[in-house]
Amino acid sequence: MTAAALHYDAFGSLKRTGTALGVAAILGLGLLVAVNEGPRWFAHETAPALALEGGGFLFNYRIAEVSYGLVAQAKPPVPDGTLIEAQFANPAGGPALVVTNTAHGDLSKIVVRSPPVHGVKAGVPYDVTVRLIDPRTKEAFATLETSFKSDLDDTVMPARPLTVGPGYQRPPEP
Numbered sequence: 001m002t003a004a005a006l007h008y009d010a011f012g013s014l015k016r017t018g019t020a021l022g023v024a025a026i027l028g029l030g031l032l033v034a035v036n037e038g039p040r041w042f043a044h045e046t047a048p049a050l051a052l053e054g055g056g057f058l059f060n061y062r063i064a065e066v067s068y069g070l071v072a073q074a075k076p077p078v079p080d081g082t083l084i085e086a087q088f089a090n091p092a093g094g095p096a097l098v099v100t101n102t103a104h105g106d107l108s109k110i111v112v113r114s115p116p117v118h119g120v121k122a123g124v125p126y127d128v129t130v131r132l133i134d135p136r137t138k139e140a141f142a143t144l145e146t147s148f149k150s151d152l153d154d155t156v157m158p159a160r161p162l163t164v165g166p167g168y169q170r171p172p173e174p
Contacts, residue, residue, distance in 0.1 A: 049075050050110070050130060050144035057120060057150040058113070062168060064161045066154045068114035072130060072144055077106035083133035085140075086112040089126040089147075091154075092119035102135075120154040 055070035068088050078084070082103040087096040097114050112130060120126075125147040132142040164171045 050132070050142050051075070052144060052146050053109075055128070055146070056148045057152075059152065059154075059157065061156075061158060062161065062163045064158045065116045066118070066120055066157060067116050068126075068128060068148065070110075070112045070128060070130065070146075072110045072112075074108055074110055074132070074142070077108040078103045078110065078132055080105055081135050082107075083135055084110055084112065085131045085133055086114070087127075087129045087131075088114040088117070089128070090119075091117050091121065091124075091126055118154060120150050120152075122150055122153050125149050 051073045053071040053073050055068065058065075058067050058069045060066075070086065080103060084101045084103060086099045088099070090097055097117065099112055099114060101112070110130065126149070127145070127147045130144040131140040133140050160174075161171055163169060
């Protein structure tokens with residue numbers, strides 16, 4: 001063997017070892033990412049839990065409006081693009097009021113508000129359902145069902161708004 005051949009074998013051996021270490025490092029990093037990020041990538045397969053944090057009826061007497069409000073906690077966070085559908089019982093009767101939003105980023109807190117409602121009666125339970133829907137399959141993968149009661153009838157609301165505009169100016173007299 002010549003010195004050149006020994007030198008080449010040594011570097012060739014180092015190249016093979018370096019390549020093997022590089023491949024092992026990349027595979028290890030991939031495994032680490034899959035273990036840490038996997039639950040978020042496949043969140044609907046782990047059946048995320050929706051827990052009610054708060055909600056009820058919102059009486060805004062300044063603009064003479066009543067609506068529902070709901071806050072829920074999602075664990076694990078809701079993946080980007082998930083559809084959030086909320087169905088609110090219509091106190092005036094008729095079909096449920098449906099609000100649909102799209103999750104942007106990984107959401108762990110879901111806040112939903114209904115359009116204005118009429119006919120709210122004190123002490124009557126009104127059902128609310130929140131569903132998380134996979135945008136690809138259009139199937140719900142998590143559901144929260146609850147109901148809210150009001151301590152007040154909506155008859156306490158003024159007949160017309162007390163203020164108008166962003167600065168809460170007085171409305172013109174009729």
